[in-house]
Amino acid sequence: MGDLDGILDSLRTIAADGNAGWTTLPPAAFGSDALFALEQERVFKAGWICVGRADQVAHPGDYMALDVVGEPIVLVRDLAGELRVLSNLCRHRWMSVCLGSGNAxxxxxxxxxxxxxxxxxxxxxxxxxxxPTFDKTKVALPPIRHAVWQGFVYVNLDGGAELLAPQLAPVDARIAAYDLAGWVTAATQDCGEYPWDWKVMQDNGECYHHLGLHRDTFEANYPGRASGTWDNGGIFTYLWAPARPETRVKGGDGLDYVPGMEFPPMPGLDEGQRTSFLLVFVLPNFFIYLQPDLVMNMRVFPVAAGRIRLFADFIVRPEARALPDFQARLDRAIAFFNRFNDEDVVANSAIQRNLGSRFAAAAPLSTLEHHNRHFARWVAKQLTG
Ligand code: FES
Ligand SMILES: [Fe+2]
Structure with a gap:
């Protein structure tokens, strides 16, 4: 797959009219090595990439190494308690300085x-x-530009991105009541590599597919038809999926909630927040699934055209950890994630294979795929602008 000029022509059309035609990207865009090279530069190195949570390196000396589109980086908490993000490439002969995570x-x-x-x-x-010339005082691991938003650590590899905080301020206004910066990362699951493109993963972000793929896991409580989407033309999409009125239950505080929560809900949420789940997608690699009691966060790292590495983080309020059966509850939450993720695996794998078909064509989007429409025009703009 992949005639780059042909793909870029299609992207220019989508970018020019803001995707007025409500279409996906062309199928060839999801498996092109040449386009992937461009995406690494213009989307992943030029943008803000979520690499984890600040509390994953909570204590002085904590470090966590990872690769972002081929760039080895390390998150470090220094002795003064400041979070630093450094190149993890040794200034000697290119070995990774840190392997995995630890404290030193x-x-x-x-x-x-x-x-x-x-x-x-x-x-x-x-x-x-x-x-003859080596001067130790002139040598250092280069710092990588970073920002912390709602407790999540973002890096900008090329150093040229617009400030992150103002771009996400409209989302802050909507999720302030959750106070996410104070939540703690209870578990991280390395889901490994998957055989689909990072853009297939983005396209899977809508709630329309509750009707089919997630009939048992989501549609029963959160009907796809009731979901809504909002963007401001920028780097996020914000979705909400309200629960069916008939499935709501009274919580211990006398307020309505959705059944199936594992942890006590965040106090002070409004009715819409208590009875919905919210999705915040920060383009290109970050998906927050926000419930009153739990955040599931997916970090997507492209490894090649048509291939990703996925990490899932499970984030709870600090009080939840004091529950005597905390681990059992967390295990059930992770099991639920794996159940719906397994459903998505079936679709995403098949879609990536099918994109190579001679009969594959750019697809029309329903109004419930507003996220896909926005994502297509955003990525088209990044790659052709
Ligand atoms: S590569 Fe030689 S010390 Fe790091
Ligand atoms: Fe899904």
């Missing part, structure tokens, strides 16, 4: 034991004092 007083490269302070400055480099 210094970051020591496993290859030749060059050692860096937690702020990235080189502290020791065995035998290098005999090098």
């Amino acid at each position: 007083k210094v970051l020591s490269c496993p290859y030749h034991a060059w050692t860096y302070r937690l702020d990235g400055r080189l502290w020791a480099a065995p035998e290098m004092d005999r090098h």
Whole structure:
């Protein structure tokens, strides 16, 4: 698949009229190596990518390494308690300084034991004092531009993106009552690699498919037809899926909720928040599924055209951790995630295979696929603007 000029022509049309025709991207866009190269630069390196939660490196010395579109980075909490995001590429001969996650007083490269302070400055480099020009004081792991939004850590690899906070301020206004920055990451599941494009994953974000794929998991409580979507033309889509009135139950506080919550709900939510789940998609890689008691967060990292790596985070209010059966409740929440994710796996895998068919064509979108419409015009603009 993939004649880049032909794909870009289609994208220019979508970008020019703001996707007035309510269409998907052309099928060839989901499996093109040439387009993927462009996406890495213009979407993933130029944009804000969610890499995790600030509380995953909560204590001085905590570190967590990961790769973002081929760029090795490490999140570090320094001794003063400041969060830093550094290049994880050793300044010697390109080894990863940190592997996985842990806690350490210094970051020591496993290859030749060059050692860096937690702020990235080189502290020791065995035998290098005999090098003709080497000056240890001039060497440091380069800092990576980052921002923390609602407790989530974002990086901007090329350093040129517009400030993140103002772009997400309209979402802050709608989710302020949840106070998400104070919630804690209870579990992270590395779902591994999946054989579909990051844009197929984005297209799967709508609630229209409750009617078919998620008949048992979601449609029974949250009918797809009642879902709504809002965007401001920028880097997010905000969706809400209200519960059927007949499925609502009274909580311990006498207020209406949706059945099936595992944890005590956040106090102070309005009725719409208590009886809906919300979805906040920050383009291109981040999906928050927001319930009154639990956040499920999906971080999507493209590894190639037609291939992603997925992480899921389960985030709760700090009080929830004190419940005596906390782990059992969390396990049930994770099991529910795996149940609906397995349903999505069936569709996304088939779709990626089918996109190579000679009969595949750009598809018309229903009004319940407003997110897809917005996503297509947003990505078309990034790639052709
Ligand atoms: S590559 Fe890191 S010390 Fe040599
Ligand atoms: Fe789904």
